[in-house]
Amino acid sequence: MKIAVAQIDVVAGRPDLNVKKIIHEIEKARQAGDQVIVFPEMAVPGYLLGDEWENGAFVADCQAYNLDICAATTGIVAIWGNIALDDTRRSEDGRIRKYNAAFVAQNGRMVSTPVIKTLMPKYREFDDERHFYASRKLAQDAEKPANDFINPVEVTINEKVLRLGIILCEDMWSDDYTINPIEILLAKDADIIINLSCSPWTWRKNLKRHSVVKDRIRHHPVHLIYANNVGIQNNGKNIFLFDGNSTVYHPDGTIMKVADDYTEQTIRVDIMNDKHATVNAPTVSDQKDIEELYNGLVYGIRKFMAPFPSRKVAIGLSGGIDSALSVSLLTAALGAENIYAINMPSRFNSQTTRNAALQLAQNLGIHYTSIPIQHAVDHTIEQIDGAVFTRMNGSDAREHVSLSPLNKENIQARDRGSRILAGVASALGAVFVNNGNKTETALGYATLYGDVNGALAPIADLYKTEVYALGRYINREREIIPQTIFDIPASAELSADQNVDEGKGDPILYPYHDKLVRAFVEFRLDPEDILRYYHNGTLAQVIRCDQAIIDLYFKNATAFINDLEHKWRLYKINIFKRIQAPPIIAVSKRAFGFDLRESQNGFHFTRKYLKLKDELLKPV
Template identity: 50%
Template sequence: MLKIALAQMEVIPGRPDLNTDKMLSMIHTARTQYADIIIFPEMAIPGYLLGDTWEQQAFLRDCEAFGKQIIAASQDICIIYGNIAVDWSKRGDDGRVRKHNACFVAQNEQLIATRIKTLQPNYREFDDTRHFVSLRKLAIDLKQDVESLLEPVAVIIKNKEYHLGCIICEDGWSDDYSIDPITALTTNGALDIIINISSSPFTLGKNNKRNRVFSKQAQETGKPLIYVNNTGLQNNGKTVYTFDGFSTVYNGDGQIIAYCPPFTEKLEYIDLTIAAGGRDLSPVSVPDDFTTVSLYQAVSYGVRLFLQSIGMNKIVIGVSGGIDSAVCAALYASIIPPQNILLVNMPSKFNSKTTKDLAAQLAQNLGCLYTIMPIEQSVENTAAQLSGTPITKLTSNESFQLSISSFVLENMQARDRSSRLLAGIAAAFGGGFTCNANKSELTVGYSTLYGDQAGFLAALADLWKHQVYELANYLNTCVYGKEVIPQAVIDLVPSAELSFDQSVDEGKGDPIIYPYHDYLFRAFMEYWNRATPEDILHWYKEGSHVLEQRLGCATGLVDKIFPTPRHFIDDLERWWRLYTGMAVAKRIQAPPVLAVSRRAYGFDHREAQNSVYFTQEYLKLKHTLLSAT
């Protein structure tokens, strides 16, 4: 029997000093508990998402030095950990010193094995091939088959030899690759345990899939599999990721026999009988991570760690009486003291008494600071200045004056609230102001650049509108246990209230029909094979029920919204033009987005400012549908 410690630690990116101190403390604790092996996550020493910090040779030397401290601490315990492996004599594809994402095995104050990551992800937020040389590339350099390099690591514990199959994160997700590291390990010698060290960001529902994949691997090999992931927060500039840990142990039948709770730093122990493959331990049930509970955990955890990482403890939130700002306020008030939160209502002549009263009620329910700062006078002064100041062509001395349209006036209000008031209030208050935008708005640019799309963090920008409502109900029911977000806010028609045409008291609101457009936009943005108008029109042509099934929206909704193909196509083209047009420019300048979905805006959704394009097949389908009516 082996006593194994799962070191599910919070890894602080770019701080190998702090990470090493924590690892040494965990090693000491595990040794006092007579653990035989302690397993740390991938890149436990340096962190994983570091951008081009990987190009700093001084940083690499530090990581190596801290790694030696971990090796020196391996007396009477076997330590498995992730760090950068540097080959100073070679160069990578980028012309810089060659670097490998590696798993190190240390025992008796000696480094006994190094295993290099075989499969490097090059999708979503990952950029491994920019910095690291994989085992696949190294095999080419060595003129060897990569499979031959995937050998188990032999360690002697209690006078008995054990064979550990050490792989790194993506190596366990090999279905779409030509190489299967686990199959190679089982082919190249005796194998007792598969160990997967990972640095895997949270995605809603991802752990459910991981359990299916890793359970199958354990079952097919008949060997126990130990997965160790880190917790914490890391980012790549434009997108911020939480790491949930959820480290898990599977027995040789693929059953889960232990796991660490998500979003919690934990040193978990398991007594594993190798001969039985862990089958002597009772299976345990693991919580579903595709729930509102997981959504709240990820967003709350991410906001809390982000505030800690930037040293911010005072927050200003513009509250309109609408759902997005209400959820932001309730979310932040569950993380930092309400007296450190200043809620600001900034009404114009277009804001109803209904929403103004709801904003005040929200502040009272949460116990936050509250103020009302009307924008009417300043917006009128700006409009008067713009329209009343002559613009002159100096070569001919001809002059004209700008005309302020209703659309320009709407944007002026949004910018006055954010760029002038909230920015100034935040500076005076000693904090930052939030961006309350949701993912639906961000998708089609239904927000104002330098206005309501500004702020230090977009905490809700990876949540579709229906998820914002789910979070509102969860905050009331489960976090606060009372109605802090007034039910009237949840029931209110969503509206920007920037003109009388958006009067909430008359039931007028946003042009986005969220029960349908949430799902249409998701198809554009989140699907693995991202949908285009061509795909949407194909599904529509097959029947509304086919489209609804493909999108996942409610049955019968499409025909209720769009009486004719012309109405459907006009709507589709309107949002596609915005999504691939002006909205791109706005998203590029948006604040960092806290990621929770399978694809978030920012570095997770890399896009270029190109012209709007419709495929030839789409144009043919459009012609066919419109000619038939």
């Protein structure tokens, strides 16, 4: 049996474009002699659409496209993902019931009723239960076992009946659920398992998937097809990368064939032909991880910019590592001809960083200019500092405005972002981006409307140490990012206390605070957890930090606790900045934005934390 797996670029919200592509692939498969062609989950509408799923006209339009696809299936079986509607029933929100479903057509007609997704993910970026009704909920409504609603689909190929066990994405990842759809389908004599997925890239996800597949078919060996899409899907706060990696597995769980990452590609196999060689699963290594990270970011930037009328991007280039990495990624994604870098020095910017910015621009061959800001900053300070408010209630009370050193630092950042970058981008018909990393974003070490602005935050899901690592990867063949940038301390250069030539820099201990922030964000650890691990001597192991670094930075419990409480406060009170941040390309296990749903609640220390703190600080 010849099967094609069409790894297409699904454009979220554009069923017209997606269906045109689906029909084209069906025609190519028929000409190639394929008997079955499989497409990804939600291949017609896209998946991460937010509350666009509540747009009745849109979802009805998406469902209607099934007729176009069905009509194209002469001489071939097509399996694709789309929305299914039941206008005779309502979901809990009172709207027409919607299903995340797979459709099967052959010779111009539907072979079966829609195959409805059983397991509904509601973690990270997923919110299926907000929009879709699951087959296991149908079973509960009917007071029947879920098994009754999970059945193979029968098709006839070469005059033989084939039982297709069709599942949708999460149905394969059933470890934490009470239902195992694959097990149910195999118990009902499915001849093959076909998984339609819309699965974003995450760190080492594909290695985990290979292991899961092998486990699922271990006791009942059959071929398994995994069809995933490529492209990006943007929910307004996060840009999720879809790497594809569609795979056909042998019955023993080894890989028969696999599609390339981030590439529209159709792979073809004859699953009854034992001559197919086994493809080795990709090896895991730090080098492979950073290659995937680099490729994903470049791909995400390129796809994000594709719908814009212009590919031009304006970016601040300070001579520091964050802007150096951002401009390097943008250049790789969009081409040097589309990158307009602006160095915006104040009196605190050293000649060292100015030279580094110029050298990097020359190495990349991008557009470059320098626009000093000191005159404008001085004028703004002069206007604000000493301004007087008069109370207009008859008391004639007066209040003088006095700018602190921090206020003056923020004025510099806002002048760069809101005035120059925004103005230049507008003049060029471009967009502008920011250079904030994840550690700074977490701790609020960024100025609203200064650093926190623009159309995109390309590296805001990278911790500072990852920024350096990716910068070194960019220099793997030749020096693109000047070595000076790696040698000087990380610094915003907003005051004399951040003079890089004197070895001064940011007030963040990145080798440790990166790990602490990761513990807060990705491991979801509370200060109570952190302090408990510190007390019992396992903190370094838990947060994956060198113990020598913790010992170097914190000589005693008092220093450690003071830092912990300070960083927790910063993390919790700066949510308002993150809410206003532009979309972030998600590459970690938990990205700020829709991936991590934060509430502006202020900070809190649990009673157990306070008790443990008292014990640690009690005089000996």
